[in-house]
Amino acid sequence: MPFETHEQNGLIWLSASVLSGVRHGFSTRLGGVSPAPWDSLNLRPGMGDGREAMLENYRRFCACLGAEPEHTVLSRQVHETTVRACTADDAGKGLFRDRDYSADALITNTPGLTLFVFSADCGTILLHDPDTNAVGAIHAGWRGCARGIVEKTVQELERLYGAKAANLRAALGPCIGQCCFETNSDVPDAMRAALGETAAPYLAQHGPKWHVDLEGLNRQWLLRAGVLAKHIDTAGLCTACRPDWFWSHRKMGETRGLQCAAIVCPS
Numbered sequence: 001m002p003f004e005t006h007e008q009n010g011l012i013w014l015s016a017s018v019l020s021g022v023r024h025g026f027s028t029r030l031g032g033v034s035p036a037p038w039d040s041l042n043l044r045p046g047m048g049d050g051r052e053a054m055l056e057n058y059r060r061f062c063a064c065l066g067a068e069p070e071h072t073v074l075s076r077q078v079h080e081t082t083v084r085a086c087t088a089d090d091a092g093k094g095l096f097r098d099r100d101y102s103a104d105a106l107i108t109n110t111p112g113l114t115l116f117v118f119s120a121d122c123g124t125i126l127l128h129d130p131d132t133n134a135v136g137a138i139h140a141g142w143r144g145c146a147r148g149i150v151e152k153t154v155q156e157l158e159r160l161y162g163a164k165a166a167n168l169r170a171a172l173g174p175c176i177g178q179c180c181f182e183t184n185s186d187v188p189d190a191m192r193a194a195l196g197e198t199a200a201p202y203l204a205q206h207g208p209k210w211h212v213d214l215e216g217l218n219r220q221w222l223l224r225a226g227v228l229a230k231h232i233d234t235a236g237l238c239t240a241c242r243p244d245w246f247w248s249h250r251k252m253g254e255t256r257g258l259q260c261a262a263i264v265c266p267s
Contacts, residue, residue, distance in 0.1 A: 003235045008064050016171030016233040022128050023065045023264035026173040028245040032057040042257030067114040075117045078102045079143040083156045105153040107136040109161045111267040120249040121176040123218045124261035129163035133266045146190035150221035165226030173261045177238030178213040
């Protein structure tokens, strides 16, 4: 189903109906205080807009979700497949304390803990198991997708918290669309090596170049992991096509901010 758009005091974010009842959101670049070229809701630590602007942006976004900034855990993304199980001891890491880890996926069953992953074209996925109330947040660019980070995260939710893949609810946030994700053959080769023929519908060749449907491939990993199609929502929004709402690494390079996907573990 399509995502729902929300606005509060000029801040615009998205939510997925499949995660209804769980505090979560996918940010846009609108509604913060950062100056150009990070304007305005930049959630990327360490940029030139300064720490005070970043903290104010987090305060505003967390207020929209009903989350507490002090209870956030930020991913430290390196395009690999590390899944970090977070506890109360991780609260504030990345925002108020150093991140003593690298992880492209975070999971937890600690009530009130809010997990953040980031994107400027890559895929983001939020997961919730209504039986155990365990949650997960995944950063899945093409490298992580090809290496199976989505399936690994589902397996870790099952192994550590007793979740069941068939019960999981999953929302795939905005990412670069097949319209704009033009690449050489290395990306489709990696996808075919990982997913076999099930990757074919999401790869289209146009002359010497390929166009890749990253959202569709990440969804395919969810299905392969045992998540039911009726429990998956997709945003269907291309970050490269919508510079008014999103930052895009492909279109803007490194001088830009990041949007996020965040989910609060329910009580």
